[in-house]
Amino acid sequence: MRKSIKALFSTAVFAGLFLYHTPQTFAQVPVQGSGANVPATDAAVKGNSKISGVVADSVGNKGIEFASIALFSVSDNKPVDGTTADESGKFSMSKIAPGNYRLLISFIGYKDKAINNIKVEKGKDVELGSITLASSVQDLAEVTITGEKSMIEEKVDRLVYNAEKDITSKGGDAADLLRKVPMLSVDLDGNVSLRGSSNIRVLVNNKPSTIIASNVADALKQIPADMIKSVEVITSPSAKYDAEGSGGIINIITKKNNLQGLTLNIDSGVGNRGTNLGLNGSYRKGKMGFTLGGFGRAFYNKAESTLNQTTFSGADSFLTNQSSTAKDRGLFGQYSLGWDYDLGKNQALSAGVRYGTRNFIQKQDLTINQFENDVLNSSSLRKVDRKDLSGTVDVNVDYIKTYKPGKEWSISTLYSRTGLTNNFDTDYIGESGSVTGGLKNENKNFNSEFTLQTDYTTPINKNQSLEFGAKGIFRTVNSDYKYLVAGASGSYLLDPTNPAGSLKYNQNVGAGYVSYTLSTAKKYTFKIGTRYEFTGITADLGEKGEVSIPNYGNLVPSINVSKALSGSTTLKAAYNRRIQRPGIQQLNPNVNLANPQSISTGNPALSPELTDNFELGLSTNIKKTYLNVSAFARQTNNSITQVRTAVDTLQGAVVTTFENIGKQRAYGMNVFANVYLTPKWTLNGSLDLLHSYMEGQTTNAEGLSEAVNNSGFNYGGRLMSQIQLRQGWGLQAFGFYRGKEVQLQGTRTGFYMYSLGFKKDFANKKGSIGFAAENFMTKGVRFTSDLSSAQFNQTSATQLYNRNFKITFNYSIGKMSFDAPKKKTKSVNNTDVMGGGENNGSK
Structure with a gap:
């Protein structure tokens, strides 16, 4: 979830920068984290000064990657420039004209922070040093509540079942948990079927394994149910997935920690x-x-x-x-x-x-x-x-x-x-x-x-x-x-x-x-x-x-x-x-x-x-x-x-x-x-x-x-x-x-x-x-x-x-x-071999 929020924030900021640096006017530029929209303005007069600094966590003093920075003119409170911090929390905005400005810094999970009375003189750079953000307890609580209510997520090609709150699954295995997932059926031997078809492909964290190809039922016994974060039921796989699995694909996502x-x-x-x-x-x-x-x-x-x-x-x-x-x-x-x-x-x-x-x-x-x-x-x-x-x-x-x-x-x-x-x-x-x-x-x-x-x-x-x-x-x-x-x-x-x-x-x-x-x-x-x-x-x-x-x-x-x-x-x-x-x-x-x-x-x-x-x-x-x-x-x-x-x-x-x-x-x-x-x-x-x-x-x-x-x-x-x-x-x-x-x-x-x-x-x-x-x-x-x-x-x-x-x-x-999430690499996703088990092949 944090990855999607990070992507949303980054996309919005880059969109704002694109609009600003092209010969057109702003429509509505979102101020990250504030929930408000900034009024439209024409492109500012360019100068030759630079404003730079470092955004850091107030507790660990570590740089906050992808923090959003917006620069406003004090005279009319209109946006002038914007950027995002790099992996070390550093940011820089160049070609700033002389004047008085206000800086607004935000990132998900932290309280917004404003730096007022920034005076830029002609030909002189402004170094703001380390700017610390305090974590927002209220924001984190709101994210937790939203995640709890989203037990089922509906996407264009799949249904996602969030399984983290399961009590009885502890001590069981993946087959015990999959019995609770919509559209899936698991028999007493652990053989899984999707809408009546056992010709499916089971992945773990988007990755296949030869042991799952050999026998799905036994492979599921290796995965503790309480280690599962969510289960994706892909009833209509897109062309990106292997053509295997006539009944569909089940992707088991295990719990991970990026902190x-x-x-x-x-x-x-x-x-x-x-x-x-x-x-x-x-x-x-x-x-x-x-x-x-x-x-x-x-x-x-x-x-x-x-x-x-x-x-x-x-x-x-x-x-x-x-x-x-x-x-x-x-x-x-x-x-x-x-x-x-x-x-x-x-x-x-x-x-x-x-x-x-x-x-x-x-x-x-x-x-x-x-x-x-x-x-x-x-x-x-x-x-x-x-x-x-x-x-x-x-x-x-x-x-x-x-x-x-x-x-x-x-x-x-x-x-x-x-x-x-x-x-x-x-x-x-x-x-x-x-x-x-x-x-x-x-x-x-x-x-x-x-x-x-x-x-x-x-x-x-x-x-x-x-x-x-x-x-x-x-x-x-x-x-x-x-x-x-x-x-x-x-x-x-x-x-x-x-x-x-x-x-x-x-x-x-x-x-x-x-x-x-x-x-x-x-x-x-x-x-x-x-x-x-x-x-x-x-x-x-x-x-x-x-x-x-x-x-x-x-x-x-x-x-x-x-x-x-x-x-x-x-x-x-x-x-x-x-x-x-x-x-x-x-x-x-x-x-x-x-x-x-x-x-x-x-x-x-x-x-x-x-x-x-x-x-x-x-x-x-x-x-x-x-x-x-x-x-x-x-x-x-x-x-x-x-x-x-x-x-x-x-x-x-x-x-x-x-x-x-x-x-x-x-x-x-x-x-x-x-x-x-x-x-x-x-x-x-x-x-x-x-x-x-x-x-x-x-x-x-x-x-x-x-x-x-x-x-x-x-x-x-x-x-x-x-x-x-x-x-x-x-x-x-x-x-x-x-x-x-x-x-x-x-x-x-x-x-x-x-x-x-x-x-x-x-x-x-x-x-x-x-x-x-x-x-x-x-x-x-x-x-x-x-x-x-x-x-x-x-x-x-x-x-x-x-x-x-x-x-x-x-x-x-x-x-x-609490720190900014790290980038994840993609992994191989084979979906191409029928699993074993007593009833594989029967629908």
């Missing part, structure tokens, strides 16, 4: 389902700043599940009954080091290194009973240990040069590498309880990408701007997998029935874009652009040979239009085309046999899908209520989704993989409202309605391909209320419901979640302590899935015991001084 000084923040929570600890520090001195952050979250849970599955082969039927109990443990963390430096008044350089780790371990007892034509054929017990481990390193270097307000050029680079291990170890248990055999799957993956991007933005005049740029992404995916069986001596040997394999997948993307923005006098805003992307792919399966995947190029236009109606009402309309490329979870050909009757594998021959999106939205403020209503429609060709088929070589088994199924259509609407019942009591909620239709090809009982389709409605909603009480107390309640989800071959039932929490701020505002409870009136959540085809019928149910109680604690050490 001077040294701070250390401790954030922790302890609960029966999860524990977290975070330490974040920052140091800034002059032009240079450092940030060091580290946090970790451990969780533990248990679940019970059942599977009833019948497959058909001619006149015979094979029934599988399964039941399992599982204990899940996870440890997630991130560690980062950031650095930024102001090269000069108009240039900035930044760099950062981030390491993220996620370790998910599950121990499962699996009982399998198999029947052939209603006669028990076999019964077995398996103990399965699953390990899903990863480590990710991201390194970025970014540079930006600002020529004038609104005109800038940036270069951004990013290197990201992730090592993934997805293993399972199965022991076969005999009737006596001893181990009779075993099977292991070792599956190692490495993802790496290098991105180089440049962007240029320039205003054409007061109401138009032009953006254009280019980008290259060089991505490599390697996967090696093998199966091992237990030998007679207890050692493990290569399994001859499941040969080892590998995947080497290279993807290079070259892109260029141009985007034009126009604001009219009738309060229309147009943002029109187009982007061209060319993708080259090579895929090699080792001994199995290469996979033929042709190169392809796509032109993706985007149109965003908004109209400011009477009062605070805004009407928006948009169209864009999006591409969705498959991610590693969809491509990896490793066959997962941890459950021999429910097998999963990827498909390296997948092609990208193309989606056309249409959107119409209305947002308004009615007294103390903010209301947003939107309707949308989309059509996807070559849609990537999960397809299940029976296996001829393994009785009763069903294989799940990904296919380009054909067409998919969806339309729906979303209604969101935020009400201020009192100045300290808010109530907000939303309703979602979606209708989906999908069609594709599956295999019938004779093994032949046949057309199949499915359609239906999905609905859901959320409700949250928050009260700020006296003496630093706060209370928040939240509820969420997601209805039945339609899939190509069946449905998945809905689920609900709720929470209640409170916190108490310490008297010195240095920290807080709180308590929160989730699903506290029930043991947990139960959901089922019903799937069918000509080859099989499948019903599965899962009981997740996620009742949770937690205590949270937050405390800050150190002190930061």
Whole structure:
């Protein structure tokens, strides 16, 4: 927010200087910080004197960058000249004629200050020395109140949800917080969908990462909810963004500190389902700043599940009954080091290194009973240990040069590498309880990408701007997998029935874009652009040979239009085309046999899908209520989704993989409202309605391909209320419901979640302590899935015991001084790979 205020102030001053130094008269020149307008005057008679000085903070005596200086004639109180201070607070005005003048100095967060009785004599300069400004407590309080009321910000191409006031999120992760964001839906596994589509792109501070490309659900577990400042839901991305993410883009903005000084923040929570600890520090001195952050979250849970599955082969039927109990443990963390430096008044350089780790371990007892034509054929017990481990390193270097307000050029680079291990170890248990055999799957993956991007933005005049740029992404995916069986001596040997394999997948993307923005006098805003992307792919399966995947190029236009109606009402309309490329979870050909009757594998021959999106939205403020209503429609060709088929070589088994199924259509609407019942009591909620239709090809009982389709409605909603009480107390309640989800071959039932929490701020505002409870009136959540085809019928149910109680604690050490904000560099923004997770690809 401070950056936007700084830009506003700077733009106004430079506009005034421009008008003054051209052969025309002032219209109304704003005096910065005063809220008043100065009467018009003709250009002053030029002289040869100079007035200079330094504007500084009254407490720290540090220069105030971008402070506004206006010079007035004492005789008629009309403006004569104006300027802004540099990064050291220094200013200078030359060619001043002899006379008596008054100087007015202002900057946001400080009280205005006037220097009277400045006498300029012919040929003599005036040096005013250090001029100190005192901070304005009243101004800062007003800014805080405005920010609190702006829970939802509506922009031409996105909706911004400000999440800093969330109480129950402490101790949770990003998935817990995203459940409260309008238009988003998050299932119990953490898979995110936007308006019913899980083909979205998730960014953190405008930056991608290979770990998010690999599995969105697990990546969100690395981000503590209380570290999130805001969430941007970009339903209609402009041409500046990558063409990926057919459903849209979610950009998570974490909390940052641009002030001077040294701070250390401790954030922790302890609960029966999860524990977290975070330490974040920052140091800034002059032009240079450092940030060091580290946090970790451990969780533990248990679940019970059942599977009833019948497959058909001619006149015979094979029934599988399964039941399992599982204990899940996870440890997630991130560690980062950031650095930024102001090269000069108009240039900035930044760099950062981030390491993220996620370790998910599950121990499962699996009982399998198999029947052939209603006669028990076999019964077995398996103990399965699953390990899903990863480590990710991201390194970025970014540079930006600002020529004038609104005109800038940036270069951004990013290197990201992730090592993934997805293993399972199965022991076969005999009737006596001893181990009779075993099977292991070792599956190692490495993802790496290098991105180089440049962007240029320039205003054409007061109401138009032009953006254009280019980008290259060089991505490599390697996967090696093998199966091992237990030998007679207890050692493990290569399994001859499941040969080892590998995947080497290279993807290079070259892109260029141009985007034009126009604001009219009738309060229309147009943002029109187009982007061209060319993708080259090579895929090699080792001994199995290469996979033929042709190169392809796509032109993706985007149109965003908004109209400011009477009062605070805004009407928006948009169209864009999006591409969705498959991610590693969809491509990896490793066959997962941890459950021999429910097998999963990827498909390296997948092609990208193309989606056309249409959107119409209305947002308004009615007294103390903010209301947003939107309707949308989309059509996807070559849609990537999960397809299940029976296996001829393994009785009763069903294989799940990904296919380009054909067409998919969806339309729906979303209604969101935020009400201020009192100045300290808010109530907000939303309703979602979606209708989906999908069609594709599956295999019938004779093994032949046949057309199949499915359609239906999905609905859901959320409700949250928050009260700020006296003496630093706060209370928040939240509820969420997601209805039945339609899939190509069946449905998945809905689920609900709720929470209640409170916190108490310490008297010195240095920290807080709180308590929160989730699903506290029930043991947990139960959901089922019903799937069918000509080859099989499948019903599965899962009981997740996620009742949770937690205590949270937050405390800050150190002190930061109020100072002018530093310039921020831009960073790489990849939005081009489908994430993983159980339901990715299904809408």
